[in-house]
Amino acid sequence: MIEKFFAAGGALDKAIPGFQARQPQIDMAKAVDSAINEQTQLVVEAGTGTGKTFAYVVPALVRGKKTIISTGSKNLQEQLFHRDLPLMADALGFTGRVSLLKGRSNYLCHDRLSRQITESHGQYADPTLLTQLVKIRTWSSATKTGDLGECETIAEDSPVIPMITSNNDNCLGRECPSYDDCFVVRARRKAMEADVVVVNHHLFLADLAIKETGFGELIPEAEVFIFDEAHQMPDIASQYFGQSLSSRQLQELAKDIEIGYRTEAKDMRQLQKMADRLSQAAAEMRIVLGEPGFRGNWRDASSNPAIQRELVRLSDALELAHEVLKLALGRSQLLDAAFERATLLKARLERLADTSITGYSYWYECTPRHFSLNITPLSVADKFREQMQQQQGAWIFTSATLAVDDDFGHFSHRLGLEPKQQFSLESPFDYASQALLCVPRFLPEPNSFGIADKLVEMLAPIIEHNQGRCFFLCTSHQMVRDLAEGFRAVLDIPVLVQGETTKQRLLAEYLERGNALLVATGAFWEGIDVRGQALSCVIIDKLPFTAPDDPLLKARIEDCRLRGGDPFAQVQIPDAVITLKQGVGRLIRDKKDKGVLVICDNRLVTRPYGAVFLRSLPSIPRTRDVAGVGQFLSAINDLDCTEVK
Structure with missing residues (x-):
């Protein structure tokens, strides 16, 4: 049928x-x-x-x-x-x-917008923040959905967004004065129907x-x-299915307590002092956890005396918040909700402090300004x-x-x-005629010293000859930085780098320039659809094995061992194969597309498991000759020019 x-x-x-x-x-x-x-x-x-x-x-x-x-x-x-x-x-x-339903953090919260506007007129007001809030208030009177993705007057990564949206922790629910006009409630009601x-x-x-x-x-x-x-x-x-506690949650709680004090409980000066203490304790824990961009073992870290001291201070700050907010119950809906959040976060910190329970991975992660403590089930x-x-x-x-x-x-x-x-x-694309896979000869070993410089030296001529139109997909942010610096020193074409602007702007600039090299990691390995000769070369720095110290990977390896399995064959290789297939999928997006895939990792041809990767990829003709890549790209470009004429 x-x-x-x-x-x-x-x-x-x-x-x-x-x-x-x-x-x-x-x-x-x-x-x-x-x-x-x-x-x-x-x-x-x-x-x-x-x-x-x-x-x-x-x-x-x-x-x-x-x-x-x-x-x-x-x-x-x-x-x-x-x-x-x-x-x-x-x-x-x-x-x-048909209904569209997003998480509540995508929808404007009337109550939080109102509170933020009131707060922004205070002694420590930020004029830029107030300007953005006024723009959002104007937009809020016209929008039917409240979906901030539709608000063109503020950037998608604007710091004001978390201030004017709710989450499970701070939503007032039916107690909210704006409940009848709540965009989240409307969206869920539509979804139900x-x-x-x-x-x-x-x-x-x-x-x-x-x-x-x-x-x-x-x-x-x-x-x-x-x-x-x-x-x-x-x-x-x-x-x-795990649990987490982040400094962002703690600081948002502190911020809401401060707003509650300044707007509805001005006689309770201890609210301000307690909010400051909580925010400071979160900031000090972030400092003691170390460098940003790092995921570590929380079970090991929590035994460090310096971290133990900050953990006690954070626990004391949450305990104090809980007790002071108990005294304020009934004074304000915002402070009542804050009391419930403090109770929840206090219990969650106690759970995170006990790393003796088996069946879970305990890990932490740091960004430049925040940290998160996490428990993840092994399966x-x-x-x-x-x-x-x-x-x-x-x-x-x-x-x-x-x-x-x-x-x-x-x-x-x-x-x-x-x-x-x-x-x-099977894909309907004819990879035998549309693509070429190259694993260059004389590649340095993965993770060897100075590998980025060697890759720049080897591949810059190909990228230059192809007039850019190339994605260089990396397995780490450090490699992105190293390659970007190297290519910018030797190439005359634009070199665009992930992290220097938003993903959407970066992709738009890549398409607009028409002759750029884009150096990127994670976010560009999947979900990107560039058709035609705007992208005719995809280079991957190495097989995308997850870093062995990644706590989530460690958890799955531990689970595999408990089941009597082989973690490398049953966890690490399959994960890397699926990630590689996603990266490779950026190259050919249409029946008319043609292009070259370069994977800079000898292990594809020198290790037995390389065959698993190759068998999992489309049937693309292979070469080890970099000169052959140049010839293939020249043929594509000549054909492209002929068709244009």
């Missing part, structure tokens, strides 16, 4: 100019339709260009069951809601309701974690659950399986990167899945 919608002269062909059905797309749509009808689990790896979005949206709309679609990022979520779903709904004559709800993985898993405690839900019950970019799910699930399979059993229905997981050497065990095991069907669909 489902094939007729994709057939020539079918609903999609009539509604979408240039639509061409592909057999892999139809095969996936039939499998999704079957899973929905039979209420079973399905895992599908759909190669780049398969058209997996249409393949799961069409059966979901046709079957007409309450459906949750979860995406890997807010950008994909918005693309699906604003572009793909309306297109499909028109083509199929779907008349049901909708037939199809589009969320993202973070929100979905936050909802599962809340349901596990027996409290209220964010996302409505459904009969069909579809996860796009599903390869991200296991790691995100680990975050939400989330049992908890996720339990949630699926409670919800029943059809559970569908898809991504371009799920299998390792045609084996789905790595992904399915981590989430406790027992799919009735799991299979891979």
Whole structure:
């Protein structure tokens, strides 16, 4: 039945100019339709260009069951809601309701905006902050959704955003004076009434974690659950089934106490003193934890005498906050909510201080201004399986990167899945003619001294000859910095670097210039779609093994050993393969694309496990000759120029 919608002269062909059905797309749509009808689990790896979005949206709309679609990022979520779903709904004559639901930190909070504006007129007012708040207040009177992603007057990374949004800790709930006009409540109400709800993985898993405690839900019950970019799910699930305490939470609590004192409890001077003490204790803990950009073992660190002292001070500060706020109960809704948060954070710090409980990884992370203390379960399979059993229905997981050497065990095991069907669909792209893979000869060993300088010397001529149009994807921020410095010293083309501006601006500038080299890490390995000859060369510095001291990796290695497995073969290699497949997927995004992939790691050809990586990649012709790369790119560029003429 489902094939007729994709057939020539079918609903999609009539509604979408240039639509061409592909057999892999139809095969996936039939499998999704079957899973929905039979209420079973399905895992599908759909190669780049398969058209997996249409393949799961069409059966979901046709079957007409309450459906949750979860995406890997807010950008994909918005693309699906604003572009793909309306297109499909028109083509199929779907008349049901579709809703977009984000986490509460994306929506303006009327009450917090009002409090911040009042606070910003005080003695220590920041004029820039007040200007932004006034712009947001003007926008708030016109917006229907309250989604700050739609507010063009402030930057997406503006420091004012956390001040005017709520989170689970500081929301006043039904006690809020603005509850009837709350944008979060409206969005959730629409989701409850909708037939199809589009969320993202973070929100979905936050909802599962809340349901596990027996409290209220964010996302409505459904009969069909579809996860796009599903390869991200296991790691995100680990975050939400664990616990954490951050300096940001502590400082936001201190800030709210200070606002409560200045606006509603001016006679309680001890509130200000206690807020200052809490904020100072959080800042001092951040300093003693060490350098930014570091993840460490909290179990080991908490035995350090200096950290123990700061832990006691932080505990004392939270204890004092709890006692003083108890005296203020009934004075202010904001301070009442702060008391509940102080109680929660106090209990969480006590749990984090006890690292003797087994079955968890204990770790901490530092950024330039903040820290977080974290507990992560060694495995989330049992908890996720339990949630699926409670919800029943059809559970569908898809991504371009799920299998390792045609084996789905790595992904399915981590989430406790027992799919009735799991299979891979080949990409429709002709990699044999569209791409070339090069592992250059005479490469230095990974992590060897001065490797960035050697890579610059080896690859700068290729990048220059190709007139940029190149992504250099790195496995660490340090390599990004080293390569950026090296390339800027020798290249005459623009060298754009992740971290120097936002991801969106960086990508926009790359496309606008047309001859740039973009040096980046994590955020650019996936979710980036650059078509045509704007990107004809992707270089990867080395196989993307997770750093061995990463606490989450250590936890999974420990869990694997407890089960009698081989951590390197069953954890580290599969993780690296999936990440590499994501990076490789940036190169060919269309049937007309052509380009070169350069992987600067000899281990692909010198180590036995290199074969696992190669078998997991598309069938791309290979070379070890850097000169061959130049020739391939020249041929592409000559063809491109001929077509332009």
